Amino acid sequence: MQAIIVDDEKHCRDVLELLINKHCPDITIAAVCADGPTALEAIERQPPELLFLDVEMPGMNGFELLEACSNPSFAVIFTTAYDQYAIRAIRHSALDFLLKPIDKDELLRAVEKAASRKMLLTGKKLNNLLNFLHEHLQAGERLALPTLEGLRMVLPRDVVYCTAEGAYTRLQLQNGKTPPLVCRTLKEVEAVLKDKGFFRVHHSYLINLSFMDKYIKGDGGEIIMSDGSCIPVSRQRKQEFMARIEKL
CATH class of the missing domain: 3.40.50.2300 (Response regulator)
Known part of the structure; x- marks a missing residue:
C-alpha cells in the first residue's frame, strides 16, 4: 500500500x-x-x-x-x-x-x-x-492554568516537561515559548496531565513522552528531551518508567 x-x-x-x-x-x-x-x-x-x-x-x-x-x-x-x-x-x-x-x-x-x-x-x-x-468536538483541549499574572491558556501538546519549583510548577513549552510559572504543585499538574501522555519520572519532573528523544542508562538514568534538556529519572520510578517506554 x-x-x-x-x-x-x-x-x-x-x-x-x-x-x-x-x-x-x-x-x-x-x-x-x-x-x-x-x-x-x-x-x-x-x-x-x-x-x-x-x-x-x-x-x-x-x-x-x-x-x-x-x-x-x-x-x-x-x-x-x-x-x-x-x-x-x-x-x-x-x-x-x-x-x-x-x-x-x-x-x-x-x-x-x-x-x-x-x-x-x-x-x-x-x-x-x-x-x-x-x-x-470542542475547540482543542486548552487548559486554563493559574499564574501570578492571571490565567494562562495552554495546550498539553505544547508542553515538553514540567518542573517543580516549591509550591509552583514551571512548564517548559516547545518552539521557544516563554515557560509559564503555574500556581499549582507538580502533583496537582500531574493529576491533570497524566492521562494525556505524561509521566512523572522524578519527584521534580513530569515529562511529555512524545518529546522524549533518548534514555541514557544509569542508577536511575537520564532522559534527553527533543529540545536537548536532560531530565533525571529517580531510582524509585525507574522500573515503572522502563515498563512504560517498552511499549514505545
Whole structure:
C-alpha cells in the first residue's frame, strides 16, 4: 500500500516512519508531510491507499484536512496523544486510531485492518465523521492554568516537561515559548496531565513522552528531551518508567 504520513511534530513523523519501515514491509511511504496544506497537495498529486493522520495540528488539523479532500478513497489511521473528543469521533465513523506513543503491535493491527479495506473512507463515513465533530468536538483541549499574572491558556501538546519549583510548577513549552510559572504543585499538574501522555519520572519532573528523544542508562538514568534538556529519572520510578517506554 502507498501511504502518506502527516504530523506536525518531526520526532513523531520519524518514529512512525521507522516503525513502518521496520515492521510493515507491505507499506511504501510515498510522502511525509509536516502540515495540512502540504499533505493536501501530496494527496491530490498522488492519492494514497493509506493515510496516517495526526489529529491536532496548527493551522489545519486532521479533520479539516479530510474535509478539504475531494472524493477521498483511502483508508485513514488517525494518530493522537490525548484528544478524547477525537477518539469518540473516530470510533463513531468506524475508522481507526493509534494513541501516541505508538505501540508496534497496535500499529500492525491497524495496518492489517486497513489492508482489509474495512476502513476505506467513503463519502458517507466522512460525512458522519464531520457531522459528529461539528456537533461534539470542542475547540482543542486548552487548559486554563493559574499564574501570578492571571490565567494562562495552554495546550498539553505544547508542553515538553514540567518542573517543580516549591509550591509552583514551571512548564517548559516547545518552539521557544516563554515557560509559564503555574500556581499549582507538580502533583496537582500531574493529576491533570497524566492521562494525556505524561509521566512523572522524578519527584521534580513530569515529562511529555512524545518529546522524549533518548534514555541514557544509569542508577536511575537520564532522559534527553527533543529540545536537548536532560531530565533525571529517580531510582524509585525507574522500573515503572522502563515498563512504560517498552511499549514505545
